[in-house]
Amino acid sequence: MSPARSQHVQSRLQAVVDTAVDGVMVIDAFGAVLMFNPACERMFGYRAEDVLGQNVKMLMPEPYQSGHDAYLRNYRESGERKIIGIGREVLGRKKNGATFPMDLSVGEAFEDDRPIFVGIIRDLTERKAAEKALRESAERMRAVVETAVDGVILIDAFGNILMFNPACERLFGYKAREVIGHNVRMLMPSPYRDEHDAYIANYRKTGEAKIIGIGREVTALRKDGSTFPMDLSVGEAKQEGESIFVGVIHDLSARKRTEEQLAQAQKMETVGQLSGGIAHDFNNLLTVILGNAEALSIRLKAREDLRHLADNIANAAERGAQLTQRLLAFSRRQILQPTAIDCNALVENMQVLLRRTLREDIDLRVAVAPQPVFALADAAQLESALLNLALNAQDAMPKGGALTLTTEEIELDPDSLGPGVDVRAGRYVSVCVTDDGSGMDAETLARAFEPFFTTKEVGKGSGLGLSMVYGFAKQSNGQVTIYSEPGLGTSVRLYLPAADAEAEPTQQRQLDLPMAPRGKEAVLVVEDDAFVRSHVISSLESLGYRVMIASDGREALGMLQSGARPALLFTDVVMPGGINGWQLAEEARTLAPELKVLFTSGYPLESLTSRDQVDPNALMLTKPYRKAELARRVREALDEPD
Ligand SMILES: Nc1ncnc2c1ncn2[C@@H]1O[C@H](COP(=O)(O)OP(=O)(O)OP(=O)(O)O)[C@@H](O)[C@H]1O
Ligand SMILES: [Mg+2]
Missing domain, CATH: 3.30.450.20 (PAS domain)
Structure with missing residues (x-):
């Protein structure tokens, strides 16, 4: 090679080293640095003159720094190489002491027969x-x-x-x-x-x-x-x-379920309001029909053939009244007189009635709680609810089966009965009617509480049984749930608020007395419905009473203020004109403290001060009523001790 060409090779190699992006370093077999290019200067922060002739270990952090002399010695003595010709990732040490990851590949060459090592260094900081x-x-x-x-x-x-x-x-x-x-x-x-x-x-x-x-x-x-x-x-x-x-x-399952439950609740509410309104008007009409039919029947004593017709009318009106009563129950507008009911006793008493009512092939079983359980509810309505449930159970077991009534006391919290079944936290009495009959499919179950929903043939079911039970449970601040499996049976569970103890003995309702009791006292009748009014007047007069009439509370108060002193105030609870029956009675008693009061109503309205419930001691005559019942209740009210 000519000196000029050799000169060129030399300068080009120098250019490669000076401009390389990677660091290039040469050391001898003892570790002394022989070359340190500008890329190395940038990476390590040292200038070449600081490093040249020094031991390369200054560019390594511990523990490599201390181990390096021994490593090189070992290499010189045994020729064993760990890194040479291989390259690997190691840590470099900058002038300021900081370390950085670098890729180091080392090659071996000879200069004057002595080995030298060429290191190529790539900074890995950014890639890392x-x-x-x-x-x-x-x-x-x-x-x-x-x-x-x-x-x-x-x-x-x-x-x-x-x-x-x-x-x-x-x-x-x-x-x-x-x-x-x-x-x-x-x-x-x-x-x-x-x-x-x-x-x-x-x-x-x-x-x-x-x-x-x-x-x-x-x-x-x-x-x-x-x-x-x-x-x-x-x-x-x-x-x-x-x-x-x-x-x-x-x-979306949970949201859908909530939406469906809400829609169902709204539907029940709407249907309830509608049917409640209709039922109330019907009750007034039925009161008149029943009363007149009875009056006819009495007067037709001599005409057996005609009296029979009048009795038919009365019976039909009474059946109609039972239906409207169930509708009112569903719409939570029936008059409830809650007392503390001994549910064990009630269920055991009902056993007798049910044995007589149900078919022979129904195996009736009763399993009551070992300790007494008291619920706050209307006893007559609870009996009626249980009867409805027992009849449903019987219908579901056409070939016979077991019907079980159970009571127990339990603690509920709002989530106990599952999502969507709202119930206040507290102690409840559960009365449960279980059958092993046909059960219900999902569609029937979803609609079972709806009024007029029935799967029974025309004439067999009105679809009001469970509606009544539902309304009764709700109005009593309780709940009702159904658990049913198609083919396996059904369990309907009523939850009623627990009562502490028996407040007063539950009184048996006697419906008809053989002889209607009579009297001569003055009765102030307050009734807004003209038909009902005329019927009440004629009934009371025929019993011997003197009758005064007012069509609303204001008129009645006016009469009392101007000195009228009847022995009994017989008033409708729900009346137009701003004063309801409760308010009228209260004000009337301040005017005439010895005045006796008998209330009558088809239903209590939400607007009443004590919303769903009536003072259990108030005397109440539920519309429609037979004349005998009117006579008995009027006498009872008049004879009440002060
Ligand atoms: N114990 C039960 N087993 C199976 N299905 C039942 C049971 N109780 C109620 N059902 C179903 O729910 C429907 C509604 O019951 P619900 O008591 O409201 O009306 P109903 O019995 O058909 O008529 P009603 O009670 O007015 O005479 C029934 O037609 C029946 O399909
Ligand atoms: Mg039924």
Whole structure:
């Protein structure tokens, strides 16, 4: 090689070393630095003259620094190489003491027969930082997906499932490994399942999106074959040029259930108001029909053929009255006189009645709580509710079966009876009627409490039995639940607020007395309905009483203020004109303290001061009533001790 060419080679090599982005360093076999290029100066923060001739270990942090002499000695003595010709990731030490990761590759050469080592150094600081950032962001993403309450699912452009987070596992009942790699169709019920391939293909061809980027409510299929409503939003992303789709799934089951329950409650409320209003007007009409039919029947004593007709009218009116009574019960507008009821005793007493009423093939069993249980409710209505439930049970067991009545006392909190069944926290008495009959399917169960809902043939059922039970339970601040399995039987459970002890003995209602008691006292009748008024007047007069009349509370008070002194005030509870029966009675008693009072009503209105309940001591005559009952109650009221 000519000296000029050798000169050129030399200067080019120098250029390579000076301009290299990577550090280039040369050391001898004892570690003395022979070359330290500008890239090295930038990386380590030393100038070349600070380093040249020094031991290379100054560029290493501990413990490598202390180990390096021995390493080189070992190499010189045995030729054993650890790094030479290989390259690896090590730590460098800067002038300011800081360390940094670097990739070091070392080659071996000879100069004057002595080995020298060439190190090429690449600073890894930035790459390490980028890798760390990537790792952290991937970890954060994974944490979000793993812990998300909503389901996250990833599919490729062919519908194959790529990812299925733990929320999805909970929602669908599949483990991720059971679905990954399979087509997402498996999570859809028919007919969507069969349309999905065509949908994805069409989207790939035309870009026409039905759900991507939009989201909507769809139905999902669980592993066990059941379905649930979900809100699905789908986003599209690109991975190496191919579309992937990210679905986020929000379970709507709970919301749907609440919505349905709310709609059901609203429906019951509306139907209740409607039927309550109708029933109230009907009651007034029936009162008149019943009264007149009875009057006719008495006068037709001599005409057996005609009297029979009048009796038919009275019987039909009474049946009508029973129906309207159940409607009123459903709409929570019946008059309740709650007392502390010994439920064990009541159930045991009813056993006798039920044995007589029910068919022979019904095996009646009673299992009451070992200790006495007292509920605050209207005893007559509770009996009527239990009778209704027993009759339903009998109807559900056409071939006979077991009917069990049980009582127990339990503590409830608002969630005890499941979602949507609202109940105040506290102690309750549960009275339960269970049969092993036909049970109810889901549709029947959902509608069982609705008035006029019946599965029985025309003439067999009016569909008011459970409605009455429902209204009674609600109006008594209790609840009623049904548990039923088709083919296995039904259990209807009434919850009534527990009472502490027996406040007063429950009185048996006697309906008819052989002889209507009479009297001569003056009775002030306050009644807004003209028909009912005329009927009451004629009934009372025929019993011997002197009758004064007022059509509302104001008029009645006026009469008392101007000196009228009847022995009895017989007043409707619900009246127009701003003064209801309760208020009238109160004011009347301040004017005439010795005045006796008898109330009558078809129902108590919400507007009354004591909303659903009546002072249990108030004397009350429920419309419609027979003349005999009117006579008895009027006498009772007049004869009450002061
Ligand atoms: N114990 C039961 N077992 C099976 N089905 C029942 C039972 N109780 C009620 N049902 C179903 O609920 C429906 C409504 O009952 P509900 O007592 O309100 O009316 P009903 O018995 O049909 O008529 P009503 O009681 O007015 O004579 C019934 O027609 C029946 O389908
Ligand atoms: Mg029934």
